[in-house]
Amino acid sequence: MWWESCEKIHCGFWVNLENNRAAQSTLTLPTQWGIILTAFLALFIRLAGSYLWGIICFVIHQSNASSENQDDTYHQIQVALRNTDTEASLGWKLFRVGAVHQGSRINAFGRTSWLIVLAMVHAAGIGTLGGLSSRFIAGSDAVLAVKGTCGWMGEVAESPTEQLSDELKDPKNFATFSGLVVMARYGYRRSASYARSCYAQTSDNSSNACQIYTQPTLPYNVSLSEPCPFNEKVCNGTAMTADMDGLRSDADLGINTLPESAVTLRQTWTCVPVDAQPYATQWGDADELHMNISTDGRWNEGVPRDEERICYKVGTDETEQTPFLFCLTKNALKYGDSAYDIKSATSFVNYNGSYAPIFNPVPELDIQDADVTLMGLVSRITYPEAIQDPWFTATNYSNRTNNAYDANGWIATHPRSFLGCRQRYQLCTVDRSYCSPYTGIYGIPHENDDLKDLNPTQRAVFQLMWKMIWFTQLNFQLIFIGRENLIANDYLWDGGTQFGLSAALPSNHWQAEVSNFFNVSLATLQRAAPAFAQPPRFDVGNPTADQDNNILRYIQEPQEAEMRRLCDSIKMRSKAHTSFSVLGLFLLIGIGLLIMLVNTILPPLAAYWQRRTGLGAYKRLEWVESGAFQLQRMAAEGRGVGPWRGKEDDVPTLGGSRGERFNLTGMSLSAQGGEAGAHGGYHAVSHGEEVEMGVLREETKDSVASTSKRGLLER
Structure with a gap:
């Protein structure tokens, strides 16, 4: 249609x-x-x-x-x-x-x-x-999105006395949380695809695929020689910082408000390869490592106690009361089902919930005013040459490699290699009359009581922006699409572990991975506002008698009037539409x-x-008489056809009874056949005569010549 x-x-x-x-x-x-x-x-x-x-x-x-x-x-x-x-x-x-x-x-x-x-x-x-x-x-x-089932996916209420695993035993909570997780993973996969298409150095962000958000990409600055954000002794080289400052909620993210109601965002990630080997245990079973709980801090849940493993004591997991983190068994290292594997732990500022384990890093990795994410990478790949990249390091040569061709090559230096990132955020009103602390995501005040100094629209935009950056957390990205989103996958011989081989990686490859993580977070941020107004629609589960199986049934619509107004205030871009300035x-x-x-x-x-x-009368007369119809009239009068009415009008009419006919061309031809004289066939009006419809009437020559002009000039 x-x-x-x-x-x-x-x-x-x-x-x-x-x-x-x-x-x-x-x-x-x-x-x-x-x-x-x-x-x-x-x-x-x-x-x-x-x-x-x-x-x-x-x-x-x-x-x-x-x-x-x-x-x-x-x-x-x-x-x-x-x-x-x-x-x-x-x-x-x-x-x-x-x-x-x-x-x-x-x-x-x-x-x-x-x-x-x-x-x-x-x-x-x-x-x-x-x-x-x-x-x-x-x-x-630029276009305005039509409000759909506006809102965010419902969340399982966090209990101060129960862990999330206990809350999910309730079928209703499990279904709600399942919808939230599926929607989040769907969004991250879409954002990762957008980041690869539009943010990568080799991409063309002018293509139609990159013309769906208010801005094709969000600008940020990168510094590749930053000081270590942690204690110097744990850093393996210089750090890299990606800093996005001054991002506006209206011009950059499409929240359609007056400029004075806009909110700006600063997001800064500083990442560096971490030398966690001094914190590693020896290979051994649970008893040899003196692990007093069988669940092994969720890092090897269900693994028999007699299976050899290695763990990294880089902090404590208060959820499970254990310092044994990032554990990896020998069997998992050798026979894992993926080329790469990533485990992560994040220390949040002021976080007391149960959606993520409460990770307390060792003092060398602890930062009080920022979120800290530690990523442990497992590589099961054989490379044709030594890899000097500090995160993907592979300097062990082996002729007993686990690959399809039994090819000799270079394998990972350590069971796990680590990368640490410090993350800070700040939200400000556009006039900077109010700014949140420059800190971790949960350190930013975002409840109504915390934002009393803002007007209702500013408060709604501020809270919407906080929720949007909440979705962009590196922690979530690693959970939902961590290993599948690695740039290193592009170097693999195949899509899995069938070959177990890869081309060599550059010595600074970890920087490409960090850039990709940051790009995905920005693409997720761009997608958040349209997804708020129009959550994606797809079916999960089976329909029942009282509800369908659409995932939108888990959407919780906003209750505040200003937040509901924002549902109708989300801008996008569309090549299928054209917007005109009224x-x-x-x-x-x-x-x-x-x-x-x-x-x-x-x-x-x-x-x-x-x-x-009385000025310019001749100009008026010349304009009238040089008109095509008046020139025709004068030509007819020259052949004795007349009289005419409307000599001052654009179109004159022939006087006399209606229906009279004449033929100017015929007169010209007749004149050419007779004595045309000096006038080339025109009939000259003789002195004392006037031709009126072919009838001569006595009149002076001067009166004939002056009739037209006198009437026009004197009126």
């Missing part, structure tokens, strides 16, 4: 608050209707241009008009100006005038060339304006109509002023 593309995009008038007040009103149409409107406007501009050309010709004609005797070139130019509708027609007529007089004593081309150039310039200008009209009125491809439309049409009105009333107004003042 012609309007079906308006199900998710608002078609019609809306207000884009990002623009200046004069240009805020916007009209969005499906592209096919936008093309029709653009074509109409181009034709309208061409029509208005023809009326403007008529005004120009009138002004030039009146400026040239003179009561003095003039040569034939003058009169031909005046007739051309009076009876030409288009620039091309005038140019051609004047060129012919110049060509006819070429070589004579009259410099006709010198008198007509500037008019020809003017006609060409006007035609080119109007043509260009018509062709570019869409640029003047089409503001952008101001541009009205100005273009208004100016065009004004030109048409001026063209219509200018000659009568000039004639009225000339009659009232």
Whole structure:
């Protein structure tokens, strides 16, 4: 259907608050209707241009008009100006005038060339304006999303006395949490795909796939030689920082509010390879390692106690009361089901929930005012040469490698190698009258009582922005798409562990992985606002008698009035739609109509002023008599056909009874067959005679010659 593309995009008038007040009103149409409107406007501009050309010709004609005797070139130019509708027609007529007089004593081309150039310039200008009209009125491809089942996925209420695993024993909680996890993983996979397509150095962010959010990409700065964010002794080289500062909720993320209600975001990640080998245990079973709980801190849950493993005491997991983290068994290392594996632990500022284990890092890795994520990488890959990258380090040569071809090569230096990241966030009002602490995600105040100094719209935008960056956490990204999102997968011989082989990695490959993590977080941030207004729709589970199986049934809609208003205030971009500036439309049409009105009333107004003042009477008469129909009348009178009425009008009419007929061409042919004399076939009115419908009437020659002019000049 012609309007079906308006199900998710608002078609019609809306207000884009990002623009200046004069240009805020916007009209969005499906592209096919936008093309029709653009074509109409181009034709309208061409029509208005023809009326403007008529005004120009009138002004030039009146400026040239003179009561003095003039040569034939003058009169031909005046007739051309009076009876030409288009620039091309005038140019051609004047060129012919110049060509006819070429070589004579009259410099006709010198008198007509500037008019020809003017006609060409006007035609080119109007043509260009018509062709570019869409640029003047089409503001952008920014569109307003139609509110769907607005809100966020429902979350399982966090209990201070129960862990999440206990809460999920309730079937209702399990179904709700399952919907949340599936939606989150779906969103991260989409964001990872967008990041690869639009953020990567080799990507083309001008492609249509990158034109769905308010900005194709979000800008940030990268520094590759930062000091270690942790204790120097745990850092394995210099750190890398990705810093995005001054990101606006309106211009960059599409939350359509007044500029003064916008909120800015700063997000900074500083990452560095970590030397965690001094914190590693020896290989041994649970008893040899003195592990007093069988669950092994969830890192090897269900593993028999007699199986050999290695753990890293880089902190404590208060959830399970154990210092044995990032444990890995020999069997898992050798026979794992993936080429790479990532385990992570995050220390949050002011976090007391149960969605993530409470990780307390060792003092060397502890930062009080930032979130800290520690990632442990397992590599089961054989490389053709030694890998010097500090995170993917592979410097052990082995001829007993576990790959499909039993190829000798280089394998991982350590069972796990580590990367640590410090994450800080800050939200501010656009005028910076209020700024949150520059800290971890949970260290940012975001409840109503914490934001009393903000107006209702600012508070709603602030809370929405906090929820959006909550979704971008590195912790979540690693949980949902960690190993499958590694850039190192692009170097593998296959998609899994069938070959167990990879091309060699660059020595700074870890920086590409960090950049990709950050890019995915930004793509997730871009996706968060549209997903708030229009959560993705797909089916999970089986429908029941009282509800369908759509995942949207788990959406919790906002309760606050201002937050609900934001559901209708999310902007996107769409190549299937065109947005026009209403101001541009009205100005273009208004100016065009004004030109048409001026063209219509200018000659009568000039004639009225000339009659009232007595000035320029000859100019008025020359404009009237050089009209095509008046010239025809005078030609007919010269052949004895008359009398005529309306000698001051644009179109004169023949007097006498209705239905009288005459043939000017026949008279010319008859004159050519007889004695045409010096006048070439024209019948000269004799002294004392007037021809009225072929009947001669006594009258003086002077009266015949002066009838027309006297009537026009004296009125």
